[in-house]
Amino acid sequence: MTSVRRVSAEQAISRVRSGDVVMVGGFGLVGAPLTLIDALVETSDARDLTIVSNNVGEAGRGLGLLLRQGRIRKAIASYFTSNPEAVAAVNAGQLDYQLLPQGTFAEAIRAAGAGLGGFYTPVGAGTLLAEGKEERLIDGVPHLLERPLRADVALVHAARADELGNLWYRGTARNFNPLMAAAAGLTIAEAGEIVPVGGIEPEAVATPHLYVDLLVGAKRL
């Protein structure tokens, strides 16, 4: 097999272009690819980004830094409220946004990676978040048609990678990372630890290496 390309965070992030849709793993800061986010904040000029991430960081931390730089055009998330600056940016008309129920958000990302054209969920039917969506009665229950969520680039964090690019996640840091790794044209993974091939049990691989394009050592564990 062929090893995954090992690059620096700066090299990896140089692949993000202005206007890109960028998925970022993590639930708050847990499982967030902080090394890659730092590189995106500090070494990239890419602007006009659409960020797909459950939260938009916290004020001045993680994606919150990118927001402060005014480089996020649109955010797709289930929960903005944890970052008051994101709420303020929306109110000031500086940030476009799309809000999805968290399960729909996760499933839409999975659907993109899985090559599905869309799915019907009962969640959100009859609410504000159903606006503009096709509703359909299935077995007497209203369902919404939800479309896949794809990205140009995914930034994910794993506790462990092997040299092929197989990934293993720890605890609740798994969250959206494996879904996003499968849903982007280019997947950049940072790993807390990079082990030789064979260092992850085949049954325990959560993201098989075919999803990972570039591998970066994470600065922090």
Added chain:
Amino acid sequence: MTSVRRVSAEQAISRVRSGDVVMVGGFGLVGAPLTLIDALVETSDARDLTIVSNNVGEAGRGLGLLLRQGRIRKAIASYFTSNPEAVAAVNAGQLDYQLLPQGTFAEAIRAAGAGLGGFYTPVGAGTLLAEGKEERLIDGVPHLLERPLRADVALVHAARADELGNLWYRGTARNFNPLMAAAAGLTIAEAGEIVPVGGIEPEAVATPHLYVDLLVGAKRL
């Protein structure tokens, strides 16, 4: 936490009723719940069953035995050809069947467990297997609407279970088992080995115990 109910294969199988939809894990005989299938063949009177399984066993082995007994009314599968007796039963009008592409079959089972009303897949569009299905152009590509596949009872095989009912699968014996465990009203798991709580690493659990209702020791490894 509460331990899963440990029962004999006979006790577990006594829960299968005539007319039930029964999912059976395995790809051919690999990962098939052979202890439970034996009990279904030898100790149960349930007839008129709808079997959801990738194959319908092999002639005189696994589900093939149940077929010989004339207790399968309908089979939903991706591949009948490996059991000539299943093909003969169809030709003789003794077995109703539904054929699905293997990926659609797997995804439909997942959709049932995941509470989705259906999904759109490009697979099968324009073919014989699209007959009677709703077709929809999505981004210019024809997609079929596929509905979830649910069951009354799922029979699955795991290499290892803990006393709570968490399951771990080995090698390619995983296949349809975790999907089916989530898609039935009653899930009966057989395990090659039953270990104390804590004996499966939390990151390695493939079927969390909330999906498992009854646990049976497998006779064979």
Added chain:
Amino acid sequence: MSGDPRTRIAARAALELEPGDVVNLGIGIPNLIPGILAPDAGVVIHTENGLLGVGPRPAQDAVDPDLVDAAKLPVTALPGAAYFDSADSFAMIRGGHVDVAVLGALQVSAAGDIANWAVPGRDVLGVGGAMDLVVGARRVIVTMTATTGAGEPKVVPECTYPLTARGAADVVVTELSVFRLREGRLVLVELLGGATLDDVARATSAAYEVELG
């Protein structure tokens, strides 16, 4: 009962849980339940960010940065716990595999409609897993004070706040009483903490039936 109303509400809600129940707890009053439940209650706690088998909060010097609940607060995992990704976690929820969701609400209607994620006139910027939970969980227990800080009833004829889901509530526990939704009827089944029928009537604008056990 004693203590502050929120703890009393949580304590009453905890009585609704049965051994073996898989329970998801919302932020606020529901999150008081783990401190109230007996250790042998046999209840299994699910958190939607990817853990079945949530244990007690860790000591400050034993915090694991990879281990939080949906409130982003440190937790522990009990022996026999399982981790999973967010799609699998919400598959559990939406697929009806989580037995009970206990959550706070801003309003509940006579038909069991729940509003718990947004206040009209303010921007609606966070929904999290609320909609998935109220639609997916087999049983939905709402825990909330009977009235707002300004004294407005929260059990109302129709929700005026944005809905989380229609007809989703099964039980409503306030500091004054327990309501159950029975085939679409809102029924007062229990008075709490010395409250009278008049106390409940004053704090409730929805119509309801009374069937005290």
Added chain:
Amino acid sequence: MSGDPRTRIAARAALELEPGDVVNLGIGIPNLIPGILAPDAGVVIHTENGLLGVGPRPAQDAVDPDLVDAAKLPVTALPGAAYFDSADSFAMIRGGHVDVAVLGALQVSAAGDIANWAVPGRDVLGVGGAMDLVVGARRVIVTMTATTGAGEPKVVPECTYPLTARGAADVVVTELSVFRLREGRLVLVELLGGATLDDVARATSAAYEVELG
């Protein structure tokens, strides 16, 4: 080239594979490719029953009953392999994460339509993963003899057998030649094993262009 036609077809198809390619191999001719590829070819083999990183077939006394390929034959797993369930496996396939599918066919049309799962007049009782693979894989290489045992051409104007998918083939390798589908045009790009243009013309009923390299 030498040897039987099937091995020659497999050998030519193997040349289409590049280091790093993730490849799914169908039953029949495609399954001869692992025996032909150099060990350092850098090709990663995926089998849809749930394994990425298929290794050589085991010795008879080293067969692992939990480890088979989609033909239900024993295989091994290479270091760095990963196992997954069938939904995840077909998510890989349908989602375009498998680079190449190499498969046999009964017919391929001038438009790249593939028929490889059913013969008219016989009951259609097995499809397996064929439809998912030809729709999902980024590149689809068809390997087949140019004609049936009865001498009927298999590269045809329109498939008369039940379709697996429309417009899915990218490359067709027979014992006589290599065709490529280029923006909907069927193009003969290479003659194999001493075959002449006439040989190909006699064995092919579809119209095609000729652009020999």
